[in-house]
Each structure stands twice: as C-alpha cells, then as structure tokens.
Amino acid sequence: MDWSASLLAFAAGALIALVTAPVGVSGAVFLLPVQLSVLGVPSPAVTPTNLLYNVVAGPGALLRYRRDGNLYGPLTRRLIAGTLPGVVLGAVIRVFALPGPGVFRLLVAVLLLPLGLWLIIRTLRTPSTRTPTETSPRTITTLALAVGTVGGIYGIGGGSILGPILVGRGMPVAHVAPAALASTFLTSLVGAGTYGLLALTGGDDIAPDWLLGLACGLGGLTGGYLGARLQPRLPEGFLRLLLGTLAAAIGALYAAQALA
16 A cells, blocks of 8 residues: 555545544444545455454544543443444354445445435434434343444444434434444454454455555544544534435445446
8 A cells, every 4th residue: 555545544534533423423434435446445355444443543532532521331331232242243244145345335325325314304303303212221232232233244333323323312412422432442343353363264355454444543543533522512413414414425326336
C-alpha cells in the first residue's frame, strides 16, 4: 500500500468516525464500501479488516465517554453478553457459507437499506409521536446476540446496528452511544481474533489487510474522539437523519450492483 492509499484510508476513517461516533455507530458501517470499491480490499478479507479498524479506532471515542462518566452501566453489560458469542458465530458463517462478493453485496444491501430508511422515518417524525419504548433486559441481550452474528458477518462488531435500533426505540443517545461503541470494540476484538484463527486453515484472503486496517483505524481513533467530544453540541435529529440517508444510499447502491 502506497502513501496516497494510506492517506486516503486515514482521512476516510477520521471523517466517518467524526460523524458516526456521537450516535454510537461504528464508522465501519460506512467504511466498508470505501474498502471494497476504492481501496480494493478483497472479500472476505474486507470483514476482518473492518474489525481491525474498530479495534484501533474504538478507544478514541471510548476514552472521551469514560472521562464524561457515561461508559459503564447495565446496558453496556447486556450488549456485550449478547454480541460476543454472536460475532464468533458470524465469523464462521462469513468464511464458510458466504464467501462470494455477489452474495456479500446483497447482504450489505439487505442490512443497510431498511436500516437507513427506518432511521430517516424515525427522525422525521414529530417529537409527540416519538415516545420511548421500554425494552426488557432479556430482549436487549437476545437482540444483541442476533445483531452480533450479523455484525460478525458484516465486520461491524454488532454495536453499530444495536445503537440505531435502541435510539429509534426512544433511548437517549447519550445513554446508548457509549454502550454501543463499547460492545462494538470488544466484539471486534474477538471477531478479529476469530478470523485470524480461521485464516490458518482458509487462505490468505481471510486475514485482514493489516496496513490498511491500521491506517483507517488511526483516522477513526482521531475522528471518534472528536465526535464523542462534540456530541453535546450537535443536533441529534440532524445526525440521525444524516446517518439514515447515508445508510439508505449505500444499501441502494449495493442492491443495484448485486442485482446487475
């Protein structure tokens, strides 16, 4: 990887994390298309590379949230309890059942398009109709297990999907964001290790692109810290609408490519 690709990877990681960290969404969700289409990371190596990005970038936002006293709590523990086993299962499924890039693009589309549209709808609703919905601890853990599995397949750690879901159900962003990012960080650490073990038996394309993942991650480390620091000053509705629009647009693009 030459210096221009490294600079592009750093800039992409920083910019994406700056926007996504305030709402508890890992930048890996939106970094994936850049790695596939611009930086040329092969599939399935793009998934552990995304997990590596989460591992390197995660401490930036988490450090800031810890300083603000918002990191530890029961929600964090419930998300981690579900997503940790899920990400291992997802990694195994990704390597042995979904190796083709066409199927992978379709999976990305199926995941991101409805999630993006859902976020847009939730954001555009008037405050009077957006009432909080109580979610039981068991439901949160079960949901975390399912999302962790999808996150292991997709390379986003799991918390990146749980964050938008829980915020959409009415939980405060300031409460959800640290827990979702902590879950993403730990599950990405476990997921990256799982892919590393699978690479011993499955070929070079299963291993992450270490240099690219580190370059993106260092950018995310910087952008994530700044994004977490800016959270109290940024309009929540604007950020959720922006994230929903980006997710829907990326999902639609990958759906068109997969069905072409």
